[in-house]
Amino acid sequence: MLFGMAKRARSATGWLRLGALLATSALLLSGCFGDAADPSASPPAETAAPRPVGASAAPVGIAFSPLRGTGAEWSAMQHPSIAVKIDDHELARPQIALNRTDLVFEELVEGGLTRYVAVWHSDVPDEVGPVRSIRPMDPDIISPLGGIVAYSGGQEQFVAMMQAAPVVNIVFDYDDTGLFTRADDRPGPHDVILAASEAVARHPELPPPPVQFAYGSADPLADPTFAATTTSAIAQTFSDERAPSWDWDAGTSTWLRSQEGLADTEASGERVRAVNVVTMRVGIDWSYGEVPRTVMVGSGEAWVSAAGRTAHGTWSKDAPDAPIVLTSDSGDALRLAPGNTWIELVPTTGSVSFAP
Incomplete structure (x- = not known):
């Protein structure tokens, strides 16, 4: 069962001029939205037609990943991000596809342990996990991203808080669509795996996430x-x-x-x-x-x-x-x-x- 939350009308942000060369990405990033003190401010939407790459090549729009600041094909970024609660118990390690994330937030949970809010957008894997339950700070972490959140369940009050956030909730405890499975080679409850790319594909109506941080060059702190x-x-x-x-x-x-x-x-x-x-x-x-x-x-x-x-x-x-x-x-x-x-x-x- 999918919990369809109120979907915020977010414009695709962070896109720079179409047809820009990747070799100048750092300069464009610094000049176009790195100078703004408030990185949440949306750059103006680009309306110019993409320039042809070659005489016989189809036009290709070059933009930037809003959550990585790296060069990307514009059309490949036109989908929502997916934030997933990832387990960090010793028995949950090694986790799946952490190096393909755009952002990871590490947070304190009970018993002195930590869990992750892992966010994928520019490179969404087929599978991620192990997936665990929601916590009370997660709506504040995930709401700015919009898009989708996936988790295994949680205390009723925390689930209600997450469902009230402006994101689509996908919950293992209520899912009957096959997005979650249990891995045979992992001990429970550290065995819940999410079909992340399929979850994203089911929500083409959701926009890309807004830019969250300001980006500079490969050595942005040299000044x-x-x-x-x-x-x-x-x-x-x-x-x-x-x-x-x-x-x-x-x-x-x-x-x-x-x-x-x-x-x-x-x-x-x-x-x-x-x-x-x-x-x-x-x-x-x-x-x-x-x-x-x-x-x-x-x-x-x-x-x-x-x-x-x-x-x-x-x-x-x-x-x-x-x-x-x-x-x-x-x-x-x-x-x-x-x-x-x-x-x-x-x-x-x-x-x-x-x-x-």
């Missing part, structure tokens, strides 16, 4: 005004049970992830990696008993790590359906490098450190 420091490693402590870390790998220009001191790999066997790591210090609301609720509406301390550098600043989010805005200590927009991003929602009771 001295950001006062970025060279960084070889990032350490984050959510609780006594969860302490993810990231090591800069210059060879691949990515951050390589570890959990509790061990290399973190996905089901493909690849090391989990990210082009950008955004670390946010967040408050925790304990009004739901043993279930912590990450406070997403407000502001706090933040760091952006990209291209082996880290810049300090603040994050702010004005409303549940508003995007996160990252601002440097100098007052400029903190830009990301084009590529995938992990957003680490580290409680203020935890810790963060950056090694030179």
Whole structure:
């Protein structure tokens, strides 16, 4: 059973001039929507006809992925994003297709463990998982994206909160359309797998997600005004049970992830990696008993790590359906490098450190 939520009329955002060369993507990104202090502002829709690539070639529209900032074919981006609650219990590892995400949010849940809100748009896999239940902060994380959310279930009050958000809900507990299966080679309840590309294909009426962050060049923090420091490693402590870390790998220009001191790999066997790591210090609301609720509406301390550098600043989010805005200590927009991003929602009771 699909829960058809009220669908927000979102215009496709972030598209730049058609026919732009991929080699100039960083310049276009910085000039077209990287300069705006508010990345939620939608760039004007492009109406010019695409220029032909060759004498006999059909016109191809070149745009940019709104959640990655990378070059993409315009027609390939005309579909919704899908946000999925992904398990991070030890028995749920390795997860499926984390390296194909556009965004991943890591959040504290009960028992000091963490779970992910993983978001796919530019590269939607056939299968993702393991899928787990919703939590009270998830509507605030997912609402700015629109599109689809998929999860296994959850407490009735949390499910109701998610259903009230402006997204289409797909719930394992109520699904009778075959979008979810249980994997024979995984222990329950860490075995629920979602047919992600099929879920997206069933909702062609939904628009692409809006741009969420400002993007710059491949080394977006090089400008001295950001006062970025060279960084070889990032350490984050959510609780006594969860302490993810990231090591800069210059060879691949990515951050390589570890959990509790061990290399973190996905089901493909690849090391989990990210082009950008955004670390946010967040408050925790304990009004739901043993279930912590990450406070997403407000502001706090933040760091952006990209291209082996880290810049300090603040994050702010004005409303549940508003995007996160990252601002440097100098007052400029903190830009990301084009590529995938992990957003680490580290409680203020935890810790963060950056090694030179």
